[in-house]
Amino acid sequence: MADLSAFPITQRWPALHPDRLQLYSMNTPNGVKASIMLEETGLPYEPHFVDIGKDETWGPEYLSLNPNGKIPAILDPDGPDGQPLALFESGAILIYLADKTGQLIPTDAAGRYQTIQWVMWQMGGLGPMFGQLGFFHKFAGRQYEDKRPLQRYVAESRHLLGVLDARLEGRDWVMDDYTIADISMLGWVRNLIGFYEAREVVEFDTLKNVPAWLERGLARPAVQRGLEIPKRPLNSR
Structure with a gap:
């Protein structure tokens, strides 16, 4: 089982399934890019609700993953070379998930x-x-x-x-x-x-x-x- 304890964000939003990709988001127009992509690809993931209305993205745990304090962000326990990867910016997340799964982006x-x-x-x-x-x-x-x-x-x-x-x-x-x-x-x-x-x-x-x-x-x-x-x-x- 993956060990995500080195990532402070998991102290605020504990991973019940640390072997799955962790999604920190809210269903805003930017946030749903990640959740739609994950649903489209079928990649196992665990979603965590981050309430931007309560400024939860400005706490130290969230900022440790995304210093810009915006959603969405992900933590993939099985990133490149099998190492955990933390990633923010919805566009970067889309490209990463497309490359990881080989889906929803042309191969040429x-x-x-x-x-x-x-x-x-x-x-x-x-x-x-x-x-x-x-x-x-x-x-x-x-x-x-x-x-x-x-x-x-x-x-x-x-x-x-x-x-x-x-x-x-x-x-x-x-x-x-x-x-x-x-x-x-x-x-x-x-x-x-x-x-x-x-x-x-x-x-x-x-x-x-x-x-x-x-x-x-x-x-x-x-x-x-x-x-x-x-x-x-x-x-x-």
């Missing part, structure tokens, strides 16, 4: 790098811009009298959706097949029109291809499961 070099480019596009654009739109459209930012920030992020979100819509022309998925590129984006697009309530302001229903892509993705059983993992403990509600 060109396809691999093109897939990674779309993951990086999501990490650098789609997620941050949608997140800012959510702040200024639904949360505290909506009270600002100056609406230029909101207008900026609405415009940029529309642009990014347009880029994705064009990419999906004549195809079901971002690449020829379903990959980590799709997994990186599904939660964010779902969140934009759902939790952020921005469907109308980004003119989502005028898009030709993105709505059907989102519907296809959300229909996948592994995606449906992953969107609900980790389960929120009853005492955290």
Whole structure:
């Protein structure tokens, strides 16, 4: 059985199954990338609910694994060369799990790098811009009298959706097949029109291809499961 005692994070979130990959997350658009990927690949794992609303990522145990204090993060007891590997950043986790399992990333070099480019596009654009739109459209930012920030992020979100819509022309998925590129984006697009309530302001229903892509993705059983993992403990509600 793997010994994970050297990792302080296991003191705060003990591993009941230390031989399995440990997931520290919450079902946010970034968090569900890891849980969806794990469900898609079938890799055994143990999820731990990390409540960002209670600032649990800023405790010393979590920061020992991810000094940036964000979710998700993983601890793989069977990492490269059989040694435990701690990893953060959702894009890096997707690529690592794809390589570890040999799933959901093309095996040819060109396809691999093109897939990674779309993951990086999501990490650098789609997620941050949608997140800012959510702040200024639904949360505290909506009270600002100056609406230029909101207008900026609405415009940029529309642009990014347009880029994705064009990419999906004549195809079901971002690449020829379903990959980590799709997994990186599904939660964010779902969140934009759902939790952020921005469907109308980004003119989502005028898009030709993105709505059907989102519907296809959300229909996948592994995606449906992953969107609900980790389960929120009853005492955290």
